[in-house]
Amino acid sequence: MPASTPEQPAVEFRGVAKRYGSTPAVRDLSFTVGRGEFFSLLGPSGCGKTTTLRLLAGFETPDAGEIRLFGEAVNRRRPYERDLAMVFQSYALFPHLSVERNVAFGLEQRKRPAREIRDRVRAALELVRLDPGTFATRRPSELSGGQRQRVALARALVLEPRVLLLDEPLGALDLKLRKEMQVELKALNLQLGVTFIHVTHDQEEALAMSDRLAVMNQAEIAQVGTPAEIYENPRTAFVADFIGEANFLEGKAAGRPGGEAARGSLEGWVITGDAGSFVVPPHWAISEGGDVRIAVRPEWLDLWRPGCLPRGENGLPATIQDLVYLGETIHVRVTLANGRVMIIALRNEGQLIKPLPWNRGDSCIVAWRPEDCQVLEG
Amino acid sequence: MRRGILRWIARHPRSPGALLLGPGGLWLLAFFLLPILILLVYSVMPRGAYGGVQPGFTLEHYRRFLDPLYLGILRRTIWLSFLCTLACLLLAYPTAFYIARSGPRRNLFLFLAVLPFWTSSLVRTYAMIFLLRDSGLINRALMDAGLIQLPLRLLYTEGAVLAGLVYGALPFMILPIYASIEKLDPALLEAAEGLGARSWSRFTRVVWPLTAPGVAAGSLLVFVPSLGSFVVPDLLGGARQMMIGNLIQNQFGPSRNWPFGSAAAFAVMALVLVAMLGVLRMKGLDDEHGTSKGRGA
Numbered sequence: 001m002p003a004s005t006p007e008q009p010a011v012e013f014r015g016v017a018k019r020y021g022s023t024p025a026v027r028d029l030s031f032t033v034g035r036g037e038f039f040s041l042l043g044p045s046g047c048g049k050t051t052t053l054r055l056l057a058g059f060e061t062p063d064a065g066e067i068r069l070f071g072e073a074v075n076r077r078r079p080y081e082r083d084l085a086m087v088f089q090s091y092a093l094f095p096h097l098s099v100e101r102n103v104a105f106g107l108e109q110r111k112r113p114a115r116e117i118r119d120r121v122r123a124a125l126e127l128v129r130l131d132p133g134t135f136a137t138r139r140p141s142e143l144s145g146g147q148r149q150r151v152a153l154a155r156a157l158v159l160e161p162r163v164l165l166l167d168e169p170l171g172a173l174d175l176k177l178r179k180e181m182q183v184e185l186k187a188l189n190l191q192l193g194v195t196f197i198h199v200t201h202d203q204e205e206a207l208a209m210s211d212r213l214a215v216m217n218q219a220e221i222a223q224v225g226t227p228a229e230i231y232e233n234p235r236t237a238f239v240a241d242f243i244g245e246a247n248f249l250e251g252k253a254a255g256r257p258g259g260e261a262a263r264g265s266l267e268g269w270v271i272t273g274d275a276g277s278f279v280v281p282p283h284w285a286i287s288e289g290g291d292v293r294i295a296v297r298p299e300w301l302d303l304w305r306p307g308c309l310p311r312g313e314n315g316l317p318a319t320i321q322d323l324v325y326l327g328e329t330i331h332v333r334v335t336l337a338n339g340r341v342m343i344i345a346l347r348n349e350g351q352l353i354k355p356l357p358w359n360r361g362d363s364c365i366v367a368w369r370p371e372d373c374q375v376l377e378g
Numbered sequence: 379m380r381r382g383i384l385r386w387i388a389r390h391p392r393s394p395g396a397l398l399l400g401p402g403g404l405w406l407l408a409f410f411l412l413p414i415l416i417l418l419v420y421s422v423m424p425r426g427a428y429g430g431v432q433p434g435f436t437l438e439h440y441r442r443f444l445d446p447l448y449l450g451i452l453r454r455t456i457w458l459s460f461l462c463t464l465a466c467l468l469l470a471y472p473t474a475f476y477i478a479r480s481g482p483r484r485n486l487f488l489f490l491a492v493l494p495f496w497t498s499s500l501v502r503t504y505a506m507i508f509l510l511r512d513s514g515l516i517n518r519a520l521m522d523a524g525l526i527q528l529p530l531r532l533l534y535t536e537g538a539v540l541a542g543l544v545y546g547a548l549p550f551m552i553l554p555i556y557a558s559i560e561k562l563d564p565a566l567l568e569a570a571e572g573l574g575a576r577s578w579s580r581f582t583r584v585v586w587p588l589t590a591p592g593v594a595a596g597s598l599l600v601f602v603p604s605l606g607s608f609v610v611p612d613l614l615g616g617a618r619q620m621m622i623g624n625l626i627q628n629q630f631g632p633s634r635n636w637p638f639g640s641a642a643a644f645a646v647m648a649l650v651l652v653a654m655l656g657v658l659r660m661k662g663l664d665d666e667h668g669t670s671k672g673r674g675a
Contacts, residue, residue, distance in 0.1 A: 080572065109573055
């Protein structure tokens with residue numbers, strides 16, 4: 001492997017496209033993944049995330065664009081010439097081989113000496129916390145789902161790849177096991193310094209594990225960023241809706257920041273819609289008189305009695321529709337003046353003892369600080 | 379009687395297994411086990427003057443079967459059946475692989491593979507005579523092309539028998555191999571490639587071991603009927619390429635030596651049994667390997 005300069009990213013996609021027949025599987029993909037990063041490709045099924053991973057692995061060739069690994073173009077390289085390893089969604093363990101032989105497979109193909117193979121297989125099994133003495137001679141059919149997952153991981157890691165690809169690795173596991181494996185995968189990523197690229201449709205999993213993630217929709221990348229950036233500043237309605245829960249509000253920009261339309265102590269754009277008017281901070285690039293759509297997370301919202309709105313907050317009149325007690329939070333659904341339903345997540349900080357402070361049919365004010373909103377594109 | 383059965387079903391609502399086996403069991407008892415027993419009894423009785431048997435007990439027929447003349451026929455039978463199995467395997471494996479990976483057209487190909495069964499095997503064997511005889515299509519074409527002056531001797535050779543056997547048996551090899559390749563998870567091949575396996579290595583390390591049960595089943599389905607075939611060697615091999623099936627047929631027909639025919643039939647059956655046990659053991663080993671989708675969540 002020729003030397004690559006340290007500043008070159010582990011993975012780089014430049015305008016990569018792939019179509020199957022007339023349907024584009026991915027369109028104009030451009031993103032980079034830094035060395036040692038845990039990077040997730042997140043999206044609904046059919047969004048192109050698995051195709052992206054397969055393009056990187058070398059099981060598909062791009063129709064256009066360039067894929068670079070550590071600065072080198074790899075478009076034409078076979079999968080085994082790319083210094084990466086993949087964990088398949090179905091694990092794809094060889095059913096006719098023991099755990100030991102499954103893990104040894106790649107090393108045997110590389111014609112390593114028998115002694116080295118034995119030692120490295122043992123080390124890899126220990127790395128994924130499978131006792132070699134117990135599991136080495138078992139066949140995949142004699143393992144549980146979680147154990148198979150670990151074998152698949154060991155089989156990939158034993159090759160000491162520079163990039164590890166994970167295709168929905170936790171999809172087949174039950175919830176508790178999935179949480180455990182999330183922690184373990186993240187720990188392996190930190191411990192080994194290997195770049196992890198992870199495909200999932202589970203937003204919670206992507207947020208919990210990733211350093212950065214790309215949200216994909218309809219063969220394109222909708223947004224790339226850290227979990228916090230994606231959650232707190234979703235650029236489009238799709239991202240806001242796909243990651244977590246979001247309330248949407250629309251209206252027309254009625255005034256300039258700081259202009260005479262500024263209301264009370266609030267500075268910024270005044271947006272007037274059929275549910276009432278509210279203010280968004282002046283830094284947003286909004287054209288006067290244009291349509292504006294904002295997203296507000298349920299936990300950024302608060303509820304007040306009519307007439308009790310604190311200074312400096314936006315408030316819209318509403319009626320309580322129902323309350324869902326979830327333990328950690330209470331989800332309150334309210335109906336705005338225009339009939340739109342919003343969800344407010346009230347944190348259970350101990351004061352929400354019985355009886356709940358709100359009843360169905362109560363009039364209320366839905367409130368949020370102007371800076372706690374996201375103006376959406378398009 | 380009928381009410382008895384109904385009452386039994388009523389009492390054992392969860393064990394209809396034995397009943398399901400009933401019709402087939404009765405059929406096998408009447409038309410397989412009973413004739414075989416008769417054959418066994420005949421094989422140890424003295425020969426009757428005009429066919430049939432006389433009362434008595436003798437092992438003479440089995441002893442006679444050990445004559446080099448008959449052992450030669452047995453050897454040729456095994457050799458031809460082996461060659462036939464091998465040829466079928468070499469022809470069927472790539473074909474089955476192609477069919478299994480041909481997407482929506484696979485049903486058409488499968489249909490084509492079994493299409494020869496729509497005509498009688500006798501007709502197909504006669505058709506091969508027209509192809510292979512001195513003035514047949516192949517010789518005519520070769521002579522017209524100026525490649526040969528005199529017709530090649532194709533008919534009544536070991537090769538002709540082999541060609542006939544392979545022709546008839548090929549679908550029995552294609553279908554089980556197709557089934558095993560079709561079950562093969564394509565992700566396994568990608569996994570192998572990702573781990574560094576070149577195409578030959580992917581075949582020997584992954585595809586072949588996982589399709590071996592299909593190969594074993596196909597080999598059994600080809601080898602065993604080949605051992606007993608008599609129409610093909612009779613029509614395409616003539617008197618010189620006699621197989622054990624022809625010998626047995628002769629004993630019950632023109633030679634009128636029923637006990638010797640029975641003894642020869644029993645010898646072949648013992649052979650088949652040994653071959654089957656061998657293959658089943660191979661398959662048994664493979665079944666222990668199980669599949670990755672077998673168990674667990």
